[in-house]
Amino acid sequence: MATTATYDVNNHEVVAHDEWIAARRALMAKEKELTRLRDELSKARRDLPWERVEKNYVFDSPQGKVALADAFDGQSQLVVYHFMYAPEWDEGCKSCSFWAENFERNVVHLRAHDVALVAVSRAPVATLEAYKKRMGWTFRWLSSGENDFNYDYGVSFRPERSRAAEYNYAPIELDEDDTDLPGISVFYKADNGTIYHTYSTYGRGIDLMNAAYNYIDLTPKGRLDYGRPMWWLKRRDEY
Numbered sequence: 001m002a003t004t005a006t007y008d009v010n011n012h013e014v015v016a017h018d019e020w021i022a023a024r025r026a027l028m029a030k031e032k033e034l035t036r037l038r039d040e041l042s043k044a045r046r047d048l049p050w051e052r053v054e055k056n057y058v059f060d061s062p063q064g065k066v067a068l069a070d071a072f073d074g075q076s077q078l079v080v081y082h083f084m085y086a087p088e089w090d091e092g093c094k095s096c097s098f099w100a101e102n103f104e105r106n107v108v109h110l111r112a113h114d115v116a117l118v119a120v121s122r123a124p125v126a127t128l129e130a131y132k133k134r135m136g137w138t139f140r141w142l143s144s145g146e147n148d149f150n151y152d153y154g155v156s157f158r159p160e161r162s163r164a165a166e167y168n169y170a171p172i173e174l175d176e177d178d179t180d181l182p183g184i185s186v187f188y189k190a191d192n193g194t195i196y197h198t199y200s201t202y203g204r205g206i207d208l209m210n211a212a213y214n215y216i217d218l219t220p221k222g223r224l225d226y227g228r229p230m231w232w233l234k235r236r237d238e239y
Contacts, residue, residue, distance in 0.1 A: 009220050050196035053187065057149045059142035060125045066142055068149075072189050073140075075116040082155040082183040085121035085128065087145055092121070092131045096182050097235050100137060102211045107139050120144050122156060122180065135236060153200060155183045168202035182206060 015023070057068040072078045081103065084093035100119065107117050118140045121128060128141045150156035157165050157179055165174050167181055183202040189195050207213060216223055225231055 012220070045199060048199060050188065050198050053195040053197055055148065055152070057144070057147050059120065059144055059149070060146065061140070061142050062125055062129055068187070068195060069189060069193060071116065071118050071140075071142065072187075073111075073116045075111065075114050076189050077115045078187040078189070079110070079115060079117045080153075080185045080187070081117065081119045082150065082153065082181075082185065083119040083121045083141070084155075084180040084182055085123040085131070086156075086179045087123050087127075089123065091235070092123075092128075092135075093180075093182070094233055094235050095230050097135065098212070098230070098233055099182070099206065099210055100135070100139070101236065102209065104137050104139055118142055120149060122150055150180070153183070153185050153197075154202065156180050168205065184209065 053068065059066045059068070059071070068078075071080075081096075081099065083096045083100065085096070103117060110117050120142050122145045123143060124145055125143045128143060132139075132141055144150050151158065154167060157174060159179075165172055167174075168183075181202065183200060184206050185197065186199040187195055188198050213223065223229075
């Protein structure tokens with residue numbers, strides 16, 4: 001079994017203030033280069049060609065049936081968080097719950113920037129609403145249990161699949177109980193109502209959307225989970 005990496009903070013190098021400033025400035029040069037590269041990457045992401053959404057996906061919600069077009073809720077841009085919650089599970093995925101904690105209070109700010117955000121899972125609406133109440137969340141959560149949305153966007157896998165499936169645009173070996181994985185998909189709705197799929201990302205691609213991890217990355221010990229990711233993580237009411 002893989003073990004959690006440790007970081008020896010007790011024997012870390014300690015220097016005088018002037019040396020620390022010099023080292024910090026050297027690191028800042030790398031940070032600024034990363035920022036510039038991230039800006040370039042963001043532009044390249046916006047420049048990606050789009051694909052038209054041909055299927056009429058209809059989801060279940062507490063208010064009844066909701067078409068994909070209605071999920072935009074008056075905005076022209078839609079972000080979907082693919083939340084791992086299979087119909088047979090007793091609880092939502094703890095790592096997806098971690099990500100949900102990070103976008104829960106951002107929904108209102110995204111709306112101010114013409115962006116709607118919803119979570120989508122295969123579990124039934126009643127199950128999603130019960131877990132949502134338990135966690136104290138307010139974001140919109142739709143069920144895709146009666147459509148192909150999760151399968152078409154590469155986050156759910158049918159029982160009859162071969163062992164070698166594809167996830168994050170590459171082959172992946174899955175166990176029999178690996179039915180759902182996380183991801184984020186983005187859509188745009190034109191003035192004439194046409195919906196386009198503009199972007200999807202999976203795996204470590206969703207890291208930047210987790211503010212807590214970005215704070216942890218600033219600390220001396222860092223994530224401490226290389227080899228066994230998120231071994232420490234629990235749902236907010238389980239700590």
